[in-house]
Amino acid sequence: MSGFLVRRLGLALVQLVVVASLIFLLVRLIPGDAARAVAGEIATKEQVAAIRAEMGLDRPVWGQFLDFWAGLLRGDLGTSLISGREVMLDLPPRVANSLELVLIALALAVLIGVPLGRWAALRADRAGDHLVTGAGILGISLPVFVLGTLLLLVFSLWLPILPPERFVTIGQDPAAHLRALVLPVVTLTAASTAVIARMTRSSMLETLSADYVRTARSKGLAETLVVRRHALRTALIPVVSITGVELATLIGSTVLVETIFGWPGMSSFLMNAVGSRDYPVIQAVVLSTATIVIAVNFAADLVIRALDPRTEAV
């Protein structure tokens, strides 16, 4: 396991380095002049030159690249071109707010999706299975911003169970914080639950017909034990890897969901930066989301390794 751990950690670090470098290049190699874009249409040549110097864009790309990395290693993500504040001051609380939504939604998706998929697989081609399969395909077909807006219409306006509220932190008023959390989390979790249930179902069906499961049955094990000890464990391997993929999807979806429900996460930070072409902020948000995805895929691979009996001894 330790050799695998080292190799997998090495891969994650390489991924991080490449991803960060790509983000740096993305901002600089894109056609168009970033400084002019920041300065606006009517800026004079001198103003554009001043902004270019301030952004460090007047120096050779290699020098900028080294500065970028020196900053990253010090935990410095640069300074917002608009507010003049260090990005590291404003980013962490935003990321924390977004992660709160994403992680609750992902946990719910696993807690609901896995049992649901298992239940459907055990009654394949019967009414309950068709119900889950049908709901599953509907679930993955509801674009997150459409579902969010529809939920807002139904639960905030038509049946005002959850009227729109101002965001408060959990410290200020826990009950109000949880009420504000419900609709965004439900919106986020719907599609992921469907994806995980579908994956669990098809993976269970595959393992239930595998030879070692037939062997377990033929040696007289009770069906519940066969399912729990033999089938489910192997069936969960692809479920764990799709859960890692779902996290990346959820981080993207949360940008839309936060916009709809006014949740102060990365979304408003990113969208304001996009509106004003605040490159250091855009760069920092993309980098932090990619880092989260790489870290979670790393964790998912460790879990898969632990679940898979074929790799246990290695």
Added chain:
Amino acid sequence: MATAVPPAAPPESRRAPAWRRALRNPRISIAGGLLLVAALAAALAPVITPFDYRDQVALPLTGSGLLGTDDFGRDVLSRLVMGMRTSLVVAAAAVVIAAVLGVLAGLVAGYLGGWTAVAVTRGADILLSFPAVVLAIAAVAILGPELRNVVIVIGVLYVPRFARIVYVQVLTVRSAEYVDAARVMGAGPMRIMLRTVLPNIAAPIIVQTSLSLSFAVQVEAGLSFLGLGAQPPLPSLGTMVAAGRDFLEVQPSLLIHPAVVIIAIVLALNVLGDGLRDLLDPRRAAR
């Protein structure tokens, strides 16, 4: 095992061709038919819409016309058909880019192996470790909020999905006898890849195309919803949902109509993709 396809498939010559089996499959024919109608309506949008999507035809937010008017007094039905056209054209163009580049990369990596394979598979892994929507927002923001850029960004983001699938498939057929046969007959690498290997791995590519279209429609609509895609007055299904959000209390139908159209299109694409996968993948069909 109450499926239509018997577990032991009949000999190849007696089995109906895939397209005929597809037509007989209710999921595929219903979803495909719905998409065909949507595509036709989108193609003929300027001809069949009762009004120009830019024109004020009645008082704002009234019930005039089949689906009423929006906040500028424009005909909602006409804008809905035009919006569907925008969304479908953007999604289709993006998926064509993704499929062509991805299939080429996967074919070359799978056929040549070696460092090409390492470069393509590692590159795909890295591109997939970005959350697609966040990267799309950033890239469109940097390139400028235009539909052309949305097409490019979605297209590039989906290249790895095609490249991976094709790569794995090529590995499984690369050493097949018919590939060796083609090589012995003197076919060059290009001819083998495009004429011998590609037709034999078409099934998973077709399935991936259908599922990618469903994602592309959602991402385009999401970007347009955020104001980064279609720019007014051109409607897209995403901008229409965004506009409907502002009038939830006054006229919820402004939200509900585009929402229903998006859900119907995405649902049809997913049902079609699932149906094709079950039909074309013998391992799954046997269940």
